[in-house]
Amino acid sequence: MQRDDYAVSxxxxxxxxxxQDAIRVHHLYGRHVANARLGVLDVGAGTGRVTLMSLLESRVGVHAVEPARAMRTPLMTRLASLPTELRERVTVHPQTLEEAELRDVADVAVCHNTIGCLAPAARRALWPALAQALVPGGSLLLQLPPTHLPDKETERVFPDQRVGQHEYGGRMVMSADGSRLRTRCDYWVRGAEGVLREHTETFWMWPASRAAMISDLAQHGFALLPGRDDPAVLAMALTWDSPARTQ
Known part of the structure; x- marks a missing residue:
C-alpha cells in the first residue's frame, strides 16, 4: 500500500x-470489540467504519492505523465531529503498523478489508508487528483475502446514491493478472444534464488460502480461536510464545 493510494476512491x-460496510463490521467484529478490556487496534482503518464501531461498542482506547493520506482525511473529519469523550479515546497512526512500532496496546485487533491488498512481502511484515501490538491472549480478527484468482472477469455494481441534485454511482471490475487480482473501480457523477464526471482507479490484490494464513500466523505465535466459524473472517489468539515478543 502506498501513501497516495485511494486518491480517487x-x-x-x-x-x-x-x-452497508458499517452493518457488516458490526456483525463480524462487534462482539469481540465489546469484550475488549485493554484496547482495540484497527489495522487499515480507511475512512473509519471499524474505528467508529469500536469507539461505540467498547470503553477502551482505539488505535487506528491508516498510512494512505486520501483515506485518512475523511477518517480525521469523521473523528473531529465526535463528542469529546469519544474522540479522546482514539489515536490515529499515519503509517504502517510496522512503522508505528506499537507494543502491548490492545487485546483485540481487527484487519478489515486490508490483508488482500497487501503484497506477500508486506503481508509477512505485518504478522510480527501484530504480535508485538497485541498482548498475549489477545484476539486477531482478520478478513480473509480472496482464495483464488477468478476464472473470468467479474463485475459488481454499487447502487446509485443521491446527494442533493447529483447521483453518484460506481462499479468494481475484477480480473486475473498473472498472480495478482486486478481490481478496477469506475465512478461517475450524474446531474440533470447527464454525466458530469467520470473517474477510474485500479488496485491489486493477492489471493491466499485460509490454510496458508493460519500457517503463516502460527509461525508468529497465533493459534486458532475456537467458536468462530465465519468463512470470511479468520479468528486467532496470540499465545505467550510469540517470537515477536522476545525481541
Missing part, C-alpha cells in the same frame, strides 16, 4: 459503500 467510498 476516497471521495466515493463513503457515499457508495459505507452504510
Amino acid at each position: 476516497a471521495e466515493f467510498y463513503d457515499v457508495l459503500q459505507a452504510q
Whole structure:
C-alpha cells in the first residue's frame, strides 16, 4: 500500500459503500470489540467504519492505523465531529503498523478489508508487528483475502446514491493478472444534464488460502480461536510464545 493510494476512491467510498460496510463490521467484529478490556487496534482503518464501531461498542482506547493520506482525511473529519469523550479515546497512526512500532496496546485487533491488498512481502511484515501490538491472549480478527484468482472477469455494481441534485454511482471490475487480482473501480457523477464526471482507479490484490494464513500466523505465535466459524473472517489468539515478543 502506498501513501497516495485511494486518491480517487476516497471521495466515493463513503457515499457508495459505507452504510452497508458499517452493518457488516458490526456483525463480524462487534462482539469481540465489546469484550475488549485493554484496547482495540484497527489495522487499515480507511475512512473509519471499524474505528467508529469500536469507539461505540467498547470503553477502551482505539488505535487506528491508516498510512494512505486520501483515506485518512475523511477518517480525521469523521473523528473531529465526535463528542469529546469519544474522540479522546482514539489515536490515529499515519503509517504502517510496522512503522508505528506499537507494543502491548490492545487485546483485540481487527484487519478489515486490508490483508488482500497487501503484497506477500508486506503481508509477512505485518504478522510480527501484530504480535508485538497485541498482548498475549489477545484476539486477531482478520478478513480473509480472496482464495483464488477468478476464472473470468467479474463485475459488481454499487447502487446509485443521491446527494442533493447529483447521483453518484460506481462499479468494481475484477480480473486475473498473472498472480495478482486486478481490481478496477469506475465512478461517475450524474446531474440533470447527464454525466458530469467520470473517474477510474485500479488496485491489486493477492489471493491466499485460509490454510496458508493460519500457517503463516502460527509461525508468529497465533493459534486458532475456537467458536468462530465465519468463512470470511479468520479468528486467532496470540499465545505467550510469540517470537515477536522476545525481541
